[in-house]
Amino acid sequence: MHRIAVGKLATAVATALVVTAVPAATAVAAPSGSSTVTGGDSFYTYDGSKPLSSYAPGAVLKTRTLQYHVVGIPTPVRAIQLLFRTVDAQGRPSAGVTSIVRSPTGDSSKAVSYQSFYDSLNPADSPSRAIAGDVSLGGLIANGESLLLVPLLLSGYNVIIPDSEGQRADFAAGPEYGTNTLDSIRAASRSPETGLDSGTRIGLAGYSGGAIATHWAAVLAPSYAPDVDRRLVGYAEGGLLVDPAHNLKYVSGSSLWAGVAPMAVLGAARSYDIDFTPYLNGYGRQVFEELERGSIVNALGQYPGLTWKKLVKPEYANPNSVPSFIEAVNKLNLGSAATPNAPGFIVQGNGGVFEGTFGNLPGIGTGDGVMVAGDVRALARQYCDKGDASIKYRQYDLLSHVGAAVPWAPAALGWLNDRFAGRTPPSDCGRIPAGNSLAPEVSYAFRNQVMNM
Template identity: 30%
Template sequence: MRCPADIAAYAPGSLIRSRRVELSLFGSVRQQVQAWQLAYRSNDLFGRAEIAITTVVLPAGAVADPDRPLLLFQSAIDSVTERCAPSYVLRHHTRAPGSITRLEWPLIANALRRGWAVGIADHGGMKGSFGAPREPGYRSLDGARAALSFMPLGLHPRTSIALWGYSGGGMATAWAAEMAPSYAPELNLVGAVLGAPVGDPGEVFLRLHGSRFSGFPLMVVAALRRLYPDLDAALDADILPEGQALLAAVEKLPPIVALLRMSGQSFDEHLRRPLDEILAEPKIRAVLDDLRLGLSAPACPLLVMQPVDDQVIHCGSVDEQVERYRAAGTHVTYVRDRMSDHFTLLPLSTPMSLGWLSDRIAANPLAPPSTRTVLSSSISAPSLRGLIGVVGTALAVATGRPLIGAPIASRGPHPVEKAA
């Protein structure tokens, strides 16, 4: 997308242009929603002005409502290629096999069914900076600023804003929540749900390297070497030509395809010395430390959801992230799920996540901070009823029917502690 020559003169979040778009499921089933794409000014990792894009959505037939909240959903884009950006994959007549965002859309639609507005930013930016620190926070929060100023949404400066994301999207949501107090203090953030939020990306990188999920760390390396000169220099000094070709290939792959093709790939095979030795260098350790979450305190309350036996994100690293937040004074409700794995917790926890956010939007009292390890976050009367609604929403999305639900103000409290 063309960037204005004077982009630095725009305030962060300033709307540059907009366009009406059609959304669809898997590029073929038109969705009965109102949708626009907003281009706005944001920042890269080094604070340089750039253009960013968010897709904003209203239920079909929605009329102006001053009580309508805005949900910022941070997708698990988990890719370097721009063909996996939400602004591309959610549009009608696009082809993006292997995109995770398309699989998340039937879950996002449950927020529209509640009458909420939804914003889905391309939080990886134009260059697909998967795993980069802070950038997702800039782009998500500036996307909220742009949405609040976009008249067709009917929002206003004190609109209640909720955050939600899972896995790579949970990591992006954590960055947005951490950065909001200093970067966008004027936004009325009422709560954030972090699902499997990758508390220590460096630890995840080391643990997944050479595993059946090695596509994830390879994509992170491909993205981060563009941002960190020390990492790029270390790789250039030690990587063999076939390793360069591997990184070039993974830059073009959507996440699901990368996971399948790169399963079991050990980067050691493509280096002149062991990867552990390279990562132990002080400059590279500084890069990994820069990725760690939980070092700044979100001002809004958090619900953190995490599988105990997560095969991708180790539960212990999320435990430590939660403790860092609590030590800094953030209110955290932490639910660890024994039955779910990394790929099932997002759909199964959707009723609890949206119910908890509904309570925050309604300003219902918060229960004291807690950590609960439960059999399943879906085993409760509210969650089971919610899962029936999730299935109904998925059927409506799959058949292109309108998302009809209860009015905004009619949703009652969802007792997370009781549900857990």
């Protein structure tokens, strides 16, 4: 019966996406957060009498079971949703939400935490809301990703789907993505309704924005969640953001991806309570206001040719002259973070010139249109140099960010299957080409101070 339900989910996903293809195209002008089912849902609010801080990270605060929806259409598959205690980017107690679909086989020994690339500054676009039946423009991505869950379920995995950006939708705030993901796994393992427990082995998977969550979870697990770390069989990801300062330069002026830069700055500012307003010019304030609750759908192709200089006052034309920017990007730079214990499978496209970038940028090189290939190679080599990591790295030189996701999905599933089967992780250490420097950014003020010493 469970396998039949999964088959019906696959049919429902495909049908719903086809049926809604035309309405979705004509709904571009609709607000990203428009909802038809569960707007104002009280499930997302912690309203208990005890202080949230009194609960341990991963503690289950609320539970509900509902039908899994695709673009608002209910399917026969059931999803368990949990409100749980976690922390934000600054370590403050917060409440997160995750969704769990149980294995069709009833096997509780293995689960894959799939991190969505919903990439939004609007909490209404989260995967849990799409699963619950909300319909929003930005949420169409999470709905479409339901197709990626079907192979996992048919392979017998329980699937955990966290709202990795948190309830404020702090886009691109990697550390917060990581804690949300790890505490989601903890909550899923503590809830009697999921069938999972402290012995359930876990695999991590995600592409693009989902790769941010996947990688930061793997990075933070040894220190933040050792109870989860010991159960990790590995992480499989593609299209990874490594050094945000490099990405800002790389997408600058792009016809397609330029709008992602202000989205990332907004997300970082929100997560670390940074006010960027003093640095913005009139147009910059307009763009920030337009994207304050926007999703990747609102940014892609909407700001062709946008650059940092067009957003800020003349005296801040160089990002390194803005201390708040330096503070944020250094906190989000994976090159300065810890090394994961778990083995990794990393895929990166390198054909981004086809998505409107300017190709090879001095000091940065090429990428997939939005992510910098040299940064990803440098990170993989950094892990290899430490001698305690098994890294499988695959670079597609002819594929863009969107294109590389196509071969990544089946390759990631095969790699995870091998890890759960106990096979020795393959390693490309010693064969990964050189990458970029991932050194932290230095502000003008600090640089001048050093030069004058």
